[in-house]
Amino acid sequence: MALVPCKECGTLNSSEVEICLSCEYPVLGRPKTNWLKGLALLLALLFVIPLALYMIQTVSTQTNEPSSPPAK
Ligand SMILES: [Zn+2]
Numbered sequence: 001m002a003l004v005p006c007k008e009c010g011t012l013n014s015s016e017v018e019i020c021l022s023c024e025y026p027v028l029g030r031p032k033t034n035w036l037k038g039l040a041l042l043l044a045l046l047f048v049i050p051l052a053l054y055m056i057q058t059v060s061t062q063t064n065e066p067s068s069p070p071a072k
Contacts, residue, residue, distance in 0.1 A: 004028075
C-alpha cells in the first residue's frame with residue numbers, strides 16, 4: 001500500500017482511496033464530479049442543438065423567401 005501526497009493540500013493518502021481524506025480533492029486525478037460535468041454537457045447539447053436547428057431553419061426560411069408568403 002503506497003501513500004500518495006494530495007496535489008491540493010499535501011496530505012498523504014492511501015493509494016487505494018480515490019479522494020483526499022482531508023480536502024476531498026481527487027488523488028488519482030479522477031474528479032468525483034466527472035459524471036456531473038458529462039451530464040451538464042449532455043443537457044447543454046440537448047438544449048443547444050434544437051435551438052441551433054430552429055435558428056438555422058428560421059434563417060434559411062428568411063433567405064429562401066424574403067418577401068413572398070408561403071405557397072398554397
Ligand atoms: Zn487534500
